[in-house]
Amino acid sequence: MVEGALVAGCRFFAGYPITPASEISEILSIKLPRLDGTFIQMEDEIASLGAVIGASLAGVKSMTATSGPGFSLMQENLGFAIMAEVPCVIVNVMRGGPSTGLPTFPSQSDVMQARWGTHGDHPAIALSASTVRECYEMTVKAFNLSEKFRTPVVLLMDEVVAHMREKMVLPDEDDVEVFNRVKPTVPPEWYMPYEDTPRGVPAMANFGEGYRYHVTGLTHDVRGFPTSRPDEIGPFIARLHRKISQHFSEIQMAEFFQTEDAEITIVAYGCVARSARRAMIEARERGIKVGLLKLVTIWPFARSAVEKVLQKSRILLVPEMNMGQISREVKRVNPGVAKVFTLNKVDGTIITPEEILNRITEVA
Amino acid sequence: MAGTRKKKETPEIDIYKAWCKACGICVAFCPTGALAKDETGHPYVKDIEKCINCGWCEIRCPDFAITVETKTKGKRIEVKSGEEEPKPKEEEVSPERIVAPRQ
Amino acid sequence: MGEATKLIYKYLRHDKKFPHVWCPGCGIGILLGALIRAIDRTGFEKDEIVLVSGIGCSGRLPVYVDFNTLHTTHGRALTFATGVKLAKPSLKVIVIMGDGDAVAIGGNHFIHAARRNIDVTSIILNNSIYGMTGGQYSPTTPYGMRSSTTAYSNIEQAFKISELAVTAGAVFVGRGTVYQAKLLDGLIEKAILKPGFSVVEVIAHCHTQYGRQNRLGNAVEMMEWQRDHAVAVEKAAGMAPEALQDKIVIGVLVDKELPVYQEEYEMIRERAKATATR
Numbered sequence: 095m096v097e098g099a100l101v102a103g104c105r106f107f108a109g110y111p112i113t114p115a116s117e118i119s120e121i122l123s124i125k126l127p128r129l130d131g132t133f134i135q136m137e138d139e140i141a142s143l144g145a146v147i148g149a150s151l152a153g154v155k156s157m158t159a160t161s162g163p164g165f166s167l168m169q170e171n172l173g174f175a176i177m178a179e180v181p182c183v184i185v186n187v188m189r190g191g192p193s194t195g196l197p198t199f200p201s202q203s204d205v206m207q208a209r210w211g212t213h214g215d216h217p218a219i220a221l222s223a224s225t226v227r228e229c230y231e232m233t234v235k236a237f238n239l240s241e242k243f244r245t246p247v248v249l250l251m252d253e254v255v256a257h258m259r260e261k262m263v264l265p266d267e268d269d270v271e272v273f274n275r276v277k278p279t280v281p282p283e284w285y286m287p288y289e290d291t292p293r294g295v296p297a298m299a300n301f302g303e304g305y306r307y308h309v310t311g312l313t314h315d316v317r318g319f320p321t322s323r324p325d326e327i328g329p330f331i332a333r334l335h336r337k338i339s340q341h342f343s344e345i346q347m348a349e350f351f352q353t354e355d356a357e358i359t360i361v362a363y364g365c366v367a368r369s370a371r372r373a374m375i376e377a378r379e380r381g382i383k384v385g386l387l388k389l390v391t392i393w394p395f396a397r398s399a400v401e402k403v404l405q406k407s408r409i410l411l412v413p414e415m416n417m418g419q420i421s422r423e424v425k426r427v428n429p430g431v432a433k434v435f436t437l438n439k440v441d442g443t444i445i446t447p448e449e450i451l452n453r454i455t456e457v458a
Numbered sequence: 459m460a461g462t463r464k465k466k467e468t469p470e471i472d473i474y475k476a477w478c479k480a481c482g483i484c485v486a487f488c489p490t491g492a493l494a495k496d497e498t499g500h501p502y503v504k505d506i507e508k509c510i511n512c513g514w515c516e517i518r519c520p521d522f523a524i525t526v527e528t529k530t531k532g533k534r535i536e537v538k539s540g541e542e543e544p545k546p547k548e549e550e551v552s553p554e555r556i557v558a559p560r561q
Numbered sequence: 562m563g564e565a566t567k568l569i570y571k572y573l574r575h576d577k578k579f580p581h582v583w584c585p586g587c588g589i590g591i592l593l594g595a596l597i598r599a600i601d602r603t604g605f606e607k608d609e610i611v612l613v614s615g616i617g618c619s620g621r622l623p624v625y626v627d628f629n630t631l632h633t634t635h636g637r638a639l640t641f642a643t644g645v646k647l648a649k650p651s652l653k654v655i656v657i658m659g660d661g662d663a664v665a666i667g668g669n670h671f672i673h674a675a676r677r678n679i680d681v682t683s684i685i686l687n688n689s690i691y692g693m694t695g696g697q698y699s700p701t702t703p704y705g706m707r708s709s710t711t712a713y714s715n716i717e718q719a720f721k722i723s724e725l726a727v728t729a730g731a732v733f734v735g736r737g738t739v740y741q742a743k744l745l746d747g748l749i750e751k752a753i754l755k756p757g758f759s760v761v762e763v764i765a766h767c768h769t770q771y772g773r774q775n776r777l778g779n780a781v782e783m784m785e786w787q788r789d790h791a792v793a794v795e796k797a798a799g800m801a802p803e804a805l806q807d808k809i810v811i812g813v814l815v816d817k818e819l820p821v822y823q824e825e826y827e828m829i830r831e832r833a834k835a836t837a838t839r
Contacts, residue, residue, distance in 0.1 A: 104647050127833035132647045137673040141640040148644025172636050301611050301629040301645060302652045308624055310632035319624060477579055481586030486781040516565045517742045520590025521580050541796035
């Protein structure tokens, strides 16, 4: 993941120590200064994300990493980054909650927090990873999406994936697609930092490059100045949503495993997707036609992917290490053609292939 | 300070009514009483001859609504002995006089 | 147009609506003038200046001036400023905060920015109250005073912002009042030019809230109070503590040398590169 961040161009990290995300800080504190980047340990997570946003405004790709309790503290500035449209990446290595919860045990309980944690009506992009290779790829992807759409991107990991050791060959740096923010080409006096564009994403000038503009967490007009005019507020908030919603196909990633003929499809993400895949194979050995839909993009929810498996499957099973967060979404997009079953586990241990297999035989 | 001064810089005070919020600061702290309030509380120049061009009204105006411009004219003005120009009190704490304490 | 006003107009954003949002007689406007004069004296280009603010009355200041301006979340201005400065050290970062902003919700960020000695200038407008939200008591509301949330009396002791900054390790600390506006020019200029974390505490009046609730009069009367209670630091050195009880000591309180964070980090980079190639 650290390698992914560095390849994507990340040169600024601010964080606060927290289990199980501290390793990311430790490695970056060694690697970033070698690349003329900056690592700083801040006084808390609020400050960490504040510094990350500041660095991004100054033109440096920036990230932070935390876990549940720190992610709670970051919600304030996460909202700021959405509002002021500042690209940045936040890694949340999920652990059991609420509160201090289970610092060293895995969980998937921050899925909804990544969507609705900060106040106000806002769009959100959150990605997940279930393999070490995906950690690398999704970190690059997170940076690319954040720069492309001028928005913070949350990378939801869990303790299992974050501490996993797997062999992977790092791709050649030149083969990795890296997106850099679109800068204004107009003269400074014509620059509108928050204007609408066909893509819905305005060009972004960095501080100190001649485009002196105003950045604020207040609802603002196309020039960035605070506004209370309904005819400016409405279109602005609508654009914030539209810039994501009109690019769903670009953002939403999912993988299908043997879903073509599947009567039962498991919908899973993160470390649970690994168990689910194993369970799928074993179920097929027993003659049950099971498929797997692995969600990589968590938010915006990949409705079209679920609709695709609903063409064949009449039973969906959503195993999750929470009390049912993504299963709500699956139920929401299911027009009644399939039964949606859940498998929830919140005791700090991972959901095993056997547990999923047992649940499959129950519901089949 | 007896005798004559060769050149008295007769200042010109401009008040931008559109920006003025009539807070009264310029009038209250004018050291010579050159400014006064009208019935609405807005300042006006009562006696330009009293203006010593200290600039404090301009410096203290929170709304950038008053400005003093120096107009150099070859006017000779008698200054009678004993009638010294009042000095604004705040000279006591001009930044030049403030120095860092030795560490 | 006088020279001072010409200067102000050079830096104001002409597409913003004036008069500005603050109450008639508010000290923030006076501070804005002092800030502009100070920045002009330092000779920095508009493009080189990043003006960061938090939330509250003071938070509205950057919108009026033609710099790179950043209006952040409540109390977090210094964290954003830290990121900007470290990512692009060529920028001159100036932070405007209120008293609640800097030492209540942002108190932790304030002491840590001072401790780290990040090269950022903090200007703290201390009006002893939360003005924008309706006059609630702040950490600098003096003991025994009234506010919207201390209708009976404030039973908390007030923070002394400058002294807090000194203790936290700021390399430059100055205090002034908006009455002595020209002193502010000098203090802010010195603070901006000082490498490391510099603080200028600006004692201002909020006659609309603090003044009204404590019957301290209008803006003029509150500024007269500033005039009558301000004591230059040299004079204060020879005064008894009792005599200084209700006084505001103004001037440069601290001006010292400590390693600046960015310069130290540059050394870390060199060290990191040396170990990488070994």
